[in-house]
Amino acid sequence: MDFDATRPIYLQIIELYKRALLTGELKSGDKILSQRNYAEQYKVNPNTVQRAYREMEALGLVETLRGQGTFVTVTKKQLRTMKEETAENALHSFIYEMKTLGFTLAAVLTKVQENWEKEANGR
């Protein structure tokens, strides 16, 4: 995997896990890579991985059980909040971009409508 070289790696590790949770790739109860395996596989400093995992634990997204590994513990409520936040951010940058380009709300809405179906199954 290639990380964005311009942003802290530990934040990107957290974002990748959040994304996997949002898309349902990872579900509560799933075991995730051990810190060491993660570090080895993606050639990231073990302390950086540790920092990311620690923050995810603090956020209540995962839990590490001694000698057993790290497991996803995310609740439905957390997922909803995360989804809202992610949508909010995407919306903000979209609106900002369209405003910068000089589009009116009406024009944007038309464009969204036109493209909605096409993109629906995309990505």
Add this chain to the structure above:
Amino acid sequence: MIIFEKAGKNFGRTPALNNVNLSLPEGKIIGLFGPNGAGKSTLLKAAAGLVRLSSGRVTVDGKAPRQRRTRLAYLPEQNTLPSNWTIKRAAEFYRAFFADWDNKRYEKQMEFLNLKDDLRFARISRGQRAKAKLVLTLARQARYILLDEPFSGIDILAREEISKALVRDYSEGQQTIVVATHEIDEIENLVEHIIFLDNGRITVLGDADELRRQEGKSIVAIMKEAFRDGGK
């Protein structure tokens, strides 16, 4: 801890190190970056006790590096082992020489890196030689591991393997690993702490993620900028 105080080194009239004040943080993988001729090798050699400083001093856990030999493992850029030796012979030599030699670790890393110990240094590829040198260095349970250009002249696959071997080893020990290289890309994500040397001076220093956060740039971009500013 390895500490440099007002360290200077001149080769003839050329200063290789210029009034360097530096303490290497413990238990981290540290990237010692900089262009060719910046003084990276000299800094490492001084820490390993292989170069005498012209001024100032360097200490390893409070003593001169020469008195701390057993805590230091140094991987030179040049090949120092006789080319008619097999890896096995070299390992035996290391085992006899260094009390902290860990044979289990040696065997594990050999297996992990797909190396056979009956290979002769004269017969193997540069990538294999680089890997073998690394295994020999890492098999010691030294507290400080100093690696001078471990990726020098080898292909991308061998580089990847070496990076992984480093992570593997690091996870297993309480070590400080310093990697001097001008090939930043390969280990950009692997190093936690950054030291950038230019013309014998330190121009950038700090935690890698913190530098990215502050500058919003990649480590490579930050280095380039520092390099353009010419160490001011």
